[in-house]
Amino acid sequence: MADQDKIVAGVAGKAEAKAPVIELRNVGKVFRTADRTDRAVLEGVNLTLREGEIVAMLGRSGSGKSTLLRIMAGLVPSDHGEVRFRGAPLAGAAEGIAMVFQSFALFPWLSVQQNVELGLEAQGVPKAERARRAEAAIELIGLSGFNSALPRELSGGMRQRVGIARALVTEPDLLLMDEAFSALDVLTGETLRDEMIDLWESGRANIRSILIVSHNIEEAVMMADRIVILSSDPGRVRAEVRVSFPRPRNRDDAQVRALIDEVYALMTSPAAMGPRMATLAAAQQIGFRLPNADISRMEGILDLLLEAPFLGRADLPHLAEEAGLTDDELLPACEALQLLHLATLERGDITATSLGRAYYAAEPAERKVLFGRQVLLHVALAAHIRRELEAAEDGEVGEEQVLRELEAFLKPEEAERVLAVAIAWGRYGEIYAYQYNSGMLTLPEAEEE
């Protein structure tokens, strides 16, 4: 891996000397797309997990993380290269490898106990032993007393505990966790993550190594001994960062923060983004948290600002009073005006720009054109969507795809919120259209032919 950056934080861990649990050598995977062309999703992936190691894998949505995990679990074959588990070639699902999914993947009609026992049934463990071991795993993960509950009776965090217990019950040598915490609310996710670290440190779970796939940089830094970063198109290991701080780690510790920053920098460097993303100017900004401002409110504020008594300049509390808006209604709209260069904010004052004045004077049709132009210029996400649409052969892009890209930077709910803002602004400015029924973004009708 000559092209791989190596960043070493602190001294190298002892894990280097330990026996490999799983080894990937030059692993590649090709998928055939709908138009029957082959696309390399993974290429030349080399990765070894050794006993006693937690490795985190970061990478954008679509970089092939889940595919790689499925290959490591023996659920799908690779097209190139070799996977060795405990020294022997991996052929199909193996005892000793367990996986936890983001979606929990529980059987809704089975109780907690039955869901957990499933992992052992597949291995032919006798009934009495299954029951005993499942109970122990349920206790280990803090679900005692819920053995006979059904998944729908549990909160998301508890369901994921079941998912984890089902993996732990087999005492796997390799535990694969695919965004296991990202469907949970922040606090629940962090609690569960911290408990996993406790379990790991205590040795009670009897796991040899863990691979965590995540799109949360802090999570990776808090948990892992080593972080590998996958690039996209094709997915390959672009960088590796060793994290040798003792666990549990304090996220407010200056060294931990510095390392988190370093990983952010690596994640957003063009090299880590792969050839397709590298061409997108300032791609990291597509994750910019657009203010929650609807267009009629923005225009209303701009109109108010340019009329008497303000005539182009107002102090915000005064403007809020005049507009009859609360701060959390006014401020996002003002930020949006500033973002689009229609006004500037300084020391609690808002001032219309010359463009803002022109906008005020413009007819509705002209306003749309101006608005669209400013959105394209200053909202990286909107410009990104527009470029993707122009590049798409059929002139359409699914919102799901954009959402997945955003989720490399933002929590899922935040990604949805930001995308909704970008869609609303872009539609109004007629830089793209959006079909509510299908969730497809398209070029505006006037431009289609």
Ligand SMILES: Nc1ncnc2c1ncn2[C@@H]1O[C@H](COP(=O)(O)OP(=O)(O)O)[C@@H](O)[C@H]1O
């Ligand atoms: N079964 C499949 N058939 C075709 N393409 C697939 C299949 N599974 C995944 N892909 C594609 O491979 C790429 C990587 O997907 P995935 O491994 O899920 O990425 P990640 O987990 O990093 O988001 C995506 O572009 C996805 O659309």
Ligand SMILES: [Mg+2]
């Ligand atoms: Mg995935």
